[in-house]
Amino acid sequence: xxxxxxxxxxxxxxxxxxxxxxxxxxxxxxxxxxxxxxxxxxxxxxxxxxxxxxxxxxxxxxxxxxxxxxxxxxxxxxxxxxxxxxxxxxxxxxxxxxxxxxxxxxxxxxxxxxxxxxxxxxxxxxxxxxxxxxxxxxxxxxxxxxxxxxxxxxxxxxxxxxxxxxxxxxxxxxxxxxxxxxxxxxxxxxxxxxxxxxxxxxxxxxxxxxxxxxxxxx
Amino acid sequence: xxxxxxxxxxxxxxxxxxxxxxxxxxxxxxxxxxxxxxxxxxxxxxxxxxxxxxxxxxxxxxxxxxxxxxxxxxxxxxxxxxxxxxxxxxxxxxxxxxxxxxxxxxxxxxxxxxxxxxxxxxxxxxxxxxxxxxxxxxxxxxxxxxxxxxxxxxxxxxxxxxxxxxxxxxxxxxxxxxxxxxxxxxxxxxxxxxxxxxxxxxxxxxxxxxxxxxxxxx
DNA sequence: TTTGTACTGTACCGTACAGTTTGATATGGT
DNA sequence: ACCATATCAAACTGTACGGTACAGTACAAA
Numbered sequence: 001x002x003x004x005x006x007x008x009x010x011x012x013x014x015x016x017x018x019x020x021x022x023x024x025x026x027x028x029x030x031x032x033x034x035x036x037x038x039x040x041x042x043x044x045x046x047x048x049x050x051x052x053x054x055x056x057x058x059x060x061x062x063x064x065x066x067x068x069x070x071x072x073x074x075x076x077x078x079x080x081x082x083x084x085x086x087x088x089x090x091x092x093x094x095x096x097x098x099x100x101x102x103x104x105x106x107x108x109x110x111x112x113x114x115x116x117x118x119x120x121x122x123x124x125x126x127x128x129x130x131x132x133x134x135x136x137x138x139x140x141x142x143x144x145x146x147x148x149x150x151x152x153x154x155x156x157x158x159x160x161x162x163x164x165x166x167x168x169x170x171x172x173x174x175x176x177x178x179x180x181x182x183x184x185x186x187x188x189x190x191x192x193x194x195x196x197x198x199x200x201x202x203x204x205x206x207x208x209x210x211x212x213x214x215x216x217x218x
Numbered sequence: 219x220x221x222x223x224x225x226x227x228x229x230x231x232x233x234x235x236x237x238x239x240x241x242x243x244x245x246x247x248x249x250x251x252x253x254x255x256x257x258x259x260x261x262x263x264x265x266x267x268x269x270x271x272x273x274x275x276x277x278x279x280x281x282x283x284x285x286x287x288x289x290x291x292x293x294x295x296x297x298x299x300x301x302x303x304x305x306x307x308x309x310x311x312x313x314x315x316x317x318x319x320x321x322x323x324x325x326x327x328x329x330x331x332x333x334x335x336x337x338x339x340x341x342x343x344x345x346x347x348x349x350x351x352x353x354x355x356x357x358x359x360x361x362x363x364x365x366x367x368x369x370x371x372x373x374x375x376x377x378x379x380x381x382x383x384x385x386x387x388x389x390x391x392x393x394x395x396x397x398x399x400x401x402x403x404x405x406x407x408x409x410x411x412x413x414x415x416x417x418x419x420x421x422x423x424x425x426x427x428x429x430x431x432x433x434x435x436x
Numbered sequence: 437t438t439t440g441t442a443c444t445g446t447a448c449c450g451t452a453c454a455g456t457t458t459g460a461t462a463t464g465g466t
Numbered sequence: 467a468c469c470a471t472a473t474c475a476a477a478c479t480g481t482a483c484g485g486t487a488c489a490g491t492a493c494a495a496a
């Protein structure tokens with residue numbers, strides 16, 4: 001890593017990290033990079049936003065790329081942590097799926113969640129490792145969570161997946177919950193999906209899965 | 219528009235357009251913009267790729283933005299045209315859905331389809347109108363196609379959607395077909411999904427929908 | 437008091453980029 | 467022969483950017 005000042009260890013960004021000014025820089029970089037992507041962002045914007053001199057930026061981060069990497073990694077761990085706030089009670093599968101979907105969408109459709117997706121995808125050619133990190137921190141973790149839930153429901157006989165693997169069902173669920181609303185928001189950033197729209201979508205998705213795999217209760 | 223030379227009207231790009239050199243420029247711009255996005259692409263790269271002088275570029279396009287706009291619009295119409303190659307026979311819904319999914323994925327997971335998605339999303343803040351165009355040319359058109367298919371199946375009693383609207387079902391289908399494989403490819407550009415992986419995914423998706431909405435035949 | 441460290445502000449360097457201008461060449465129609 | 471058009475190569479302008487250098491300040495520990 002590239003920090004120098006080890007006097008404090010405040011963790012607002014994922015790992016144990018960074019004294020005062022360095023944190024300011026990181027937060028500013030977060031704002032700028034998520035808003036403009038890598039190429040269109042300038043170190044001057046970051047420096048100005050952080051209220052810090054140019055020298056300070058380069059005292060803590062070797063260059064623009066290192067700063068970008070630090071930001072995206074930090075966002076990924078924050079994203080994963082947010083996902084782990086999802087809790088559910090066993091039984092009442094239909095309700096649990098709905099809650100899970102809504103909580104997931106809360107994270108995915110948040111300004112930072114959306115921006116992280118956009119930037120990670122946009123820069124996947126220049127920063128392949130970051131794109132991998134993003135996939136594992138986001139979609140992969142989500143699918144794992146759902147799979148765990150479904151495993152419980154499967155054991156209690158609440159559901160029957162036929163020939164389809166449990167993991168595949170979980171993967172399909174998270175993708176279906178996310179994709180359309182996320183894409184709409186990405187392409188129409190000025191008109192975010194309404195609460196009613198979200199509700200309708202979640203209902204439709206949960207209904208689809210319950211009809212397909214739910215036993216008799218439907 | 220911004221063409222000047224009206225001697226020929228070759229249409230390789232969507233609308234009636236562009237004499238020889240201008241087309242060369244547009245094709246080069248397509249390659250460069252789709253590979254690097256807007257900010258990281260330079261007009262010099264385009265000029266070099268086109269084998270054309272700088273003056274010629276600016277003789278046909280007012281500036282970098284106009285060139286970018288022309289490229290994305292042209293790609294969107296090409297995308298839509300590719301989608302309309304999807305044909306299907308009524309009856310045999312399950313098979314038709316599978317064919318449709320595979321053809322759709324062919325377009326979406328093609329290098330240019332993937333790059334178009336990436337760039338349109340990445341630049342949606344700077345070029346909102348292009349993002350809208352993309353959404354309408356891609357996801358919206360696809361959903362419309364599937365909806366038409368489902369309408370036929372619904373009338374012949376092949377399926378029963380319960381409380382869910384036909385359009386919602388169509389929308390869910392195209393999203394589910396696309397999202398996971400597309401995201402994997404976007405984040406792991408060096409290991410595209412294998413044919414087997416695609417096949418498994420399509421089978422799982424079609425099975426899901428047939429279990430949920432298909433009548434007795436399953 | 438001295439020393440080290442973090443930081444500031446600003447100037448600077450080299451490069452890169454979008455876009456313009458100039459002046460020459462080639463072509464084809466009149 | 468003349469002219470308009472399309473093209474070319476290349477030099478040039480102005481600006482912006484990433485990154486460095488440097489002289490100086492604030493502060494705390496020794």
